[in-house]
Amino acid sequence: MSNSLILAEATGTWPYVAAAWAVVFGGMGAYAFATVVRGRRLSKKVSPEKRRWS
């Protein structure tokens, strides 16, 4: 297999790799962010002595 062919194949799959990693990292980041925001909003409504972590 010639080098140019390998290169063509490689560039062909990169967008899929990028998309897959973006979905996983973006998804985890978004979920983590949403969870933290929700937690902060809820924490305001709960008195500190009822929280069991410090």
Add this chain to the structure above:
Amino acid sequence: MLHDAWLIARKDLKLEIRSRVALNQVVPFALLVLVLFAFALDPDRGLLEKATPGLYWIAVLFSGLLAMQRSFAVEAADGVTDALRLSGLAPEGIFLGKTLSVAVQLLVLEVLLGVGVAVLYGTSITGWLLLLATIVVATAAISTAGTLFGVVAAGLRVRETLLPLLLLPVLAPVLIGSTRAFEAALSGTPSEGWPWVGLMSVFAAVYVVAGIFGFGPLMEES
């Protein structure tokens, strides 16, 4: 426990016979599904006959779902659930009784749908033993799982939409198994169908156990 089951099953079936909802609404719906499949898949292309096992079991599942919805709708109305709970009947008995009444209704539906596909789709029926075994085991699987998830969804405002969402993915193995077994029977290679009957038996056994243990806590305060 078995006595209680018998009581519940008789009560439910009597109710169904008297109210005739199953007869007047569920059975016509099942036949309607068969006709709709014929409209969707042009009868002249021979697709109907080829796809008979799948179409048959989809029709059973969808019309069976209606029957199961009813099985708990009759309890939830008028606070009969409370009456059942206070009746002192064993929860396991209630589960088995409900399962039995659903199974009987499913069997009636299956026989009618079987006649329906034989007549309407022109499917020639072969491999009787495997067909019967599949029907018995699949009915047991559908009615046990249906009864258990039926009580999970019972009495909730969203029960009509929740039950299909819970039940249909769970019943996917039964749909795969019963369809493959029917295909094997109709194509004259029954030996390929028996492992599926085995798989569905395991499924039914799991749900009988789960129902017997799970119904107690579910009946307590639901």
Add this chain to the structure above:
Amino acid sequence: MTTETAGPLGASDSGPTSTGSRTTLILGIVTLFALGVLVLFGLILSPAEENQSDAVRIMYVHVPSATLSYVGCFLTAIGSAVFLWRKSRWWDLVAYASAEVAALFTAFTLVTGMLWGRPTWGVFWVWDARLTSEAMLMLLLLGYLAVRGIAADYEVRAKRAAIVGLLLVPNVFIVRQSVQWWRTLHQTPTLSLSGAEIQGLMLFSLFTGFIAITLSFIWMVIHRFRVAWLEEQVDAEGLDTAIADRRAEGVVS
């Protein structure tokens, strides 16, 4: 990278106003570091594979996601079982939190699987046994989460959800078995690493993937658990005030 993983950093000031704590802060930092190492090895240092070329890099996030979707599912079943056995609310919330995170990872598995399939098989979806079981797992988890979302008393909701959660494991087993039998009749290629020569840096990248994604999973479950716990407290307080209000009304009228 920094913007995408803002979550763990956001929890850094663990005052009394968040779901963060010292432990989760340290865990978050370690997680971020591991994710950085994963990017370094998975995307930059490791070579392309002979048959799959660069598509093999999708595996470094796909395989750990798939594994953790099943781990989350098991955790839900365990939580549900302990809840039914001991009436422990703590375990009930563990079941809830891990089911939601498991659903997220199942979604990752499906999307990355499809993105792997397009360049490798030429189509996004094939009725491959593993991919199909993963899709069924997604539907089962969505069913469980639907039960969690119903508007009902805590007792009713938790008990019903626990039954559904406990049945997740037998269901997953039976579904996997049936889909496997169903598919082996047709012999489709399986989304796996078996065909690939995985060694050296590639193996190390996969290993890093497992560590980084597992740490992220743990971090997310802990925080989601705390959110669920706070929700419970708010609900309980809301109920108390509602009852108090009702009583006050009763006195007036």
